[in-house]
Amino acid sequence: MRIVLMGPPGAGKGTQARRLAESTGMKHLSTGDMLRSEVTTGSELGLLAKGFMDKGDLVPDSTIIAMIQGQLANPAGVLLDGFPRTVIQAESLDESLEVAGLPIDKIVHMSVDTEELVRRLSSRAVCKSCQTPYNLVSDAPSIEGVCDKCGSDVIVRDDDKPEAVMNRMKVYEELTAPVLNYYKTRADVIEIIATGTPDSVFEELTQAIETGN
Numbered sequence: 001m002r003i004v005l006m007g008p009p010g011a012g013k014g015t016q017a018r019r020l021a022e023s024t025g026m027k028h029l030s031t032g033d034m035l036r037s038e039v040t041t042g043s044e045l046g047l048l049a050k051g052f053m054d055k056g057d058l059v060p061d062s063t064i065i066a067m068i069q070g071q072l073a074n075p076a077g078v079l080l081d082g083f084p085r086t087v088i089q090a091e092s093l094d095e096s097l098e099v100a101g102l103p104i105d106k107i108v109h110m111s112v113d114t115e116e117l118v119r120r121l122s123s124r125a126v127c128k129s130c131q132t133p134y135n136l137v138s139d140a141p142s143i144e145g146v147c148d149k150c151g152s153d154v155i156v157r158d159d160d161k162p163e164a165v166m167n168r169m170k171v172y173e174e175l176t177a178p179v180l181n182y183y184k185t186r187a188d189v190i191e192i193i194a195t196g197t198p199d200s201v202f203e204e205l206t207q208a209i210e211t212g213n
């Protein structure tokens, strides 16, 4: 089975995808994680990607497609997370899947209202030294701004600040929302309201994948 997991930043895609991969044995393909690991290992693809990333440019679709292509035929099935992000990426993914005879079985869209997303994302913080993640609402450090584990500063990343969060939402709406419309004419799109707890969302997700609604 090949599933594409879609949703705005902060919807909990990564968390749910990891759990789903664990419980079903499907291969979790997170293009963000894969890119970071290609760069770290210094592979040919990683070096190529790094050239774009260092300049702050988006890694080209062809590079990302090349990176995931070898994984799409995984017999345990694949779970795509963070890709496709644009209609052009969706089209090229369809092309390579068609060549391989491996169609997408399901698209799952996790939706959360914008206010809740902004609240979730802007409560994220992290230790700038040991990278321990915190949530300023539900899991704050015991002393404000000080890491429980190492005593360094706990900071809010630039891309989690309210202005950047609003910008990420805007980019999502502009580039990724059209991908949903693209898929609606081609595949089974399942809508999930992802406002509940991680456990309840996971339950809804597994049920939706099993039954198709």
Ligand SMILES: [Zn+2]
Pocket: 127, 128, 129, 130, 131, 132, 147, 148, 149, 150, 151, 152
């Ligand atoms: Zn720390």
